[in-house]
Amino acid sequence: xxxxxxxxxxxxxxxxxxxxxxxxxxxxxxxxxxxxxxxxxxxxxxxxxxxxxxxxxxxxxxxxxxxxxxxxxxxxxxxxxxxxxxxxxxxxxxxxxxxxxxxxxxxxxxxxxxxxxxxxxxxxxxxxxxxxxxxxxxxxxxxxxxxxxxxxxxxxxxxxxxxxxxxxxxxxxxxxxxxxxxxxxxxxxxxxxxxxxxxxxxxxxxxxxxxxxxxxxxxxxxxxxxxxxxxxxxxxxxxxxxxxxxxxxxxxxxxxxxxxxxxxxxxxxxxxxxxxxxxxxxxxxxxxxxxxxxxxxxxxxxxxxxxxxxxxxxx
Numbered sequence: 001x002x003x004x005x006x007x008x009x010x011x012x013x014x015x016x017x018x019x020x021x022x023x024x025x026x027x028x029x030x031x032x033x034x035x036x037x038x039x040x041x042x043x044x045x046x047x048x049x050x051x052x053x054x055x056x057x058x059x060x061x062x063x064x065x066x067x068x069x070x071x072x073x074x075x076x077x078x079x080x081x082x083x084x085x086x087x088x089x090x091x092x093x094x095x096x097x098x099x100x101x102x103x104x105x106x107x108x109x110x111x112x113x114x115x116x117x118x119x120x121x122x123x124x125x126x127x128x129x130x131x132x133x134x135x136x137x138x139x140x141x142x143x144x145x146x147x148x149x150x151x152x153x154x155x156x157x158x159x160x161x162x163x164x165x166x167x168x169x170x171x172x173x174x175x176x177x178x179x180x181x182x183x184x185x186x187x188x189x190x191x192x193x194x195x196x197x198x199x200x201x202x203x204x205x206x207x208x209x210x211x212x213x214x215x216x217x218x219x220x221x222x223x224x225x226x227x228x229x230x231x232x233x234x235x236x237x238x239x240x241x242x243x244x245x246x247x248x249x250x251x252x253x254x255x256x257x258x259x260x261x262x263x264x265x266x267x268x269x270x271x272x273x274x275x276x277x278x279x280x281x282x283x284x285x286x287x288x289x290x291x292x293x294x295x296x297x298x299x300x301x302x303x304x305x306x307x308x309x310x311x312x313x314x315x
Contacts (some may be wrong), residue, residue: 005039005040005041005068005075005201006068006072006107006108006109007043007045007050007068008035008038008039009039009104009105009106009107010041010064010067010068010071010107011050011053011057011064012105013105013107014057014059014064014106015057016105018057020056020057023037025053025056029049029052029053029056030049036174041109045290047061049279050064051158052126060235068107069109072107072108072111073109075106075107076096076108076110076111076170078124079114079115080110080114080115080119080198081097082097082098082115082118083114083117083118083198084183084198085097085240085304086118086121086122086125087121087202089125091122091125091126094118094122095122097121098119101169102113103116105268110154110156113156113157113160114156114160115276116137116141116158116197117137117138117156117159117160117163119161120133120134120137120138121134129144131167132167132169134167135164135167135168136163138163138167139164140158141160143156143163144161144162144257153184155199155200155203156199158181158184158199158200158203159199159200159202159203161177161180161181161305162177162181162202162203162206162207163206164177165177165178165207165209165210166206166209174210178207178210178211179204181207182207182219183222185203185204185207185226198236198238200230201230201231201236201238202239204223204224204226204239204243205223205225205227205228205239205242205243205246207219208220208223208227208246209225209240209246210245211223211239212246212249212250215253216253217226217250217251217253218250218254219250220246220247220249220250221245221247221250224243224244224246224247224250225247225257227239227241227243227258228240228244229238237270237273237274240270241267241270241271241274241283244263244266244267244270245264245265245286245287246258248261248263248264248267248287248291249290251263252291257283261302263303264287264295264298264299265299267283268295269284269289284296
């Protein structure tokens with residue numbers, strides 16, 4: 001038995017591309033009503049039904065399954081790029097993606113959730129919906145609060161739930177969400193991994209930000225360590241600047257000046273390695289304000305002191 005949500009959406013895409021009506025496609029196989037149950041994920045589609053529908057499309061079932069996996073991975077990459085463009089404020093790029101896709105033909109249910117979540121976030125950024133309307137979209141998408149009673153989440157579900165930390169105005173609710181996410185991060189066996197490789201780091205980013213707001217600085221450091229480790233393992237720079245910046249803030253608040261300085265230097269190095277002027281200026285302004293320093297002078301003095309110390313050691 002196969003879950004119908006992915007397979008049937010792909011069958012629908014192929015049926016539509018071949019310009020075959022639904023009625024003709026399922027005639028002498030299943031009723032239209034039953035077929036739509038498969039499409040809606042209300043029941044599983046048996047292999048014999050898949051075989052017959054594939055014959056109607058003129059393809060082998062094994063070829064369909066192979067093509068489905070290739071398409072799903074491609075779709076996941078595209079959806080990740082779409083979501084990242086929204087998170088990075090590249091809304092024109094995100095709009096091009098929206099214009100090019102039919103939401104009803106998104107194969108992977110996780111990708112469909114990410115699309116709805118990203119689309120709502122984009123509308124909020126454009127001022128088309130309010131912060132509270134965006135919050136309601138995401139709560140409905142998860143089926144919250146019933147959803148919070150689940151014991152196993154996917155990474156995309158965790159990502160969407162973490163967004164509620166930013167939008168909820170209910171402290172009791174945000175505290176519950178925070179604890180649920182924290183417990184799942186500490187036990188990765190109860191998190192279903194997905195192809196959205198950046199989703200877990202964005203969840204960590206939101207948890208670190210929430211912890212900082214609540215003066216839980218040790219937690220901030222721990223989340224940032226995990227995010228940095230994830231990036232090093234995948235050779236990615238996704239949110240690396242924020243992880244070093246948040247770490248610096250946390251160490252500073254804890255009075256650990258050595259680690260505070262080290263994290264700021266690493267933030268500077270990441271920013272200038274990427275070389276995105278707009279981002280460099282953004283973080284420079286934040287750091288100058290948060291630490292009452294001149295960021296570039298701080299870096300120059302840091303390396304000067306390091307050089308002086310090394311000379312002293314040699315002598």
